[in-house]
Amino acid sequence: LRERTSPERVRLLRRFAxxxxxxxxxxxxxxxxxxxxxxGMLVWEWLRFRWPSEPAAPDRIRRLDRLSSxxxxxxxxxxxxxxxxxxxxxxxxxxxxxxxPVLCAGCFAVDGRMRRWFSWTPLRYLGNISYSYYLxxxxxxxxxxxxxxxxxxxxxxxxxxxxxxxxPVFALTVAGALVLFLxxxxxxxxxxxxLNPRTLGxxxxxxxxxxxxx
Numbered sequence: 001l002r003e004r005t006s007p008e009r010v011r012l013l014r015r016f017a018x019x020x021x022x023x024x025x026x027x028x029x030x031x032x033x034x035x036x037x038x039x040g041m042l043v044w045e046w047l048r049f050r051w052p053s054e055p056a057a058p059d060r061i062r063r064l065d066r067l068s069s070x071x072x073x074x075x076x077x078x079x080x081x082x083x084x085x086x087x088x089x090x091x092x093x094x095x096x097x098x099x100x101p102v103l104c105a106g107c108f109a110v111d112g113r114m115r116r117w118f119s120w121t122p123l124r125y126l127g128n129i130s131y132s133y134y135l136x137x138x139x140x141x142x143x144x145x146x147x148x149x150x151x152x153x154x155x156x157x158x159x160x161x162x163x164x165x166x167x168p169v170f171a172l173t174v175a176g177a178l179v180l181f182l183x184x185x186x187x188x189x190x191x192x193x194x195l196n197p198r199t200l201g202x203x204x205x206x207x208x209x210x211x212x213x214x
Contacts, residue, residue: 013041013042017035040104047109064105071103072103072114074099079095126174140173144169
């Protein structure tokens with residue numbers, strides 16, 4: 001892919017995104033969420049090559065900020081509405097494939113509302129440990145429920161336990177992810193990588209009023 005131009009990569013990634021979406025929804029059994037990976041790659045291509053090359057225009061920047069601000073509540077509303085097993089969940093994934101890149105573009109390309117909201121320190125730290133959380137959370141949950149069975153095994157009538165335990169169990173998974181991040185991911189991945197920082201994507205974001213200088 002690196003040997004191809006950005007427009008060539010974009011055309012290829014669009015086909016992959018659409019193909020995996022339709023393949024998962026209409027033909028095969030697996031979930032069609034693989035297309036979200038290609039959606040993220042399209043966002044990077046746009047942020048790295050297309051957005052910096054377009055003329056600076058305050059109206060254009062404000063429009064992107066408004067679109068990204070609308071994408072978040074729209075996604076939160078559509079997610080439960082489109083929930084279900086219809087076409088392997090294709091309608092909901094298709095909506096997220098459109099809304100999620102718009103939200104990311106607003107966060108990364110302009111210094112607007114979405115960027116400020118998602119720059120809140122607790123959210124940023126959750127983002128930092130998200131990969132460690134992905135790796136460890138199921139193991140922490142399994143260990144917690146195995147231990148819970150030794151003390152109290154809830155039956156089918158204890159639906160209230162789900163809501164009571166939700167917050168403490170989530171905190172437990174975050175604690176496990178934090179340990180993994182501090183002991184493994186940060187010293188063996190992030191710190192070592194930071195010794196040779198990459199220059200791609202280091203361009204400062206634009207403000208909602210004017211374009212940042214190169």
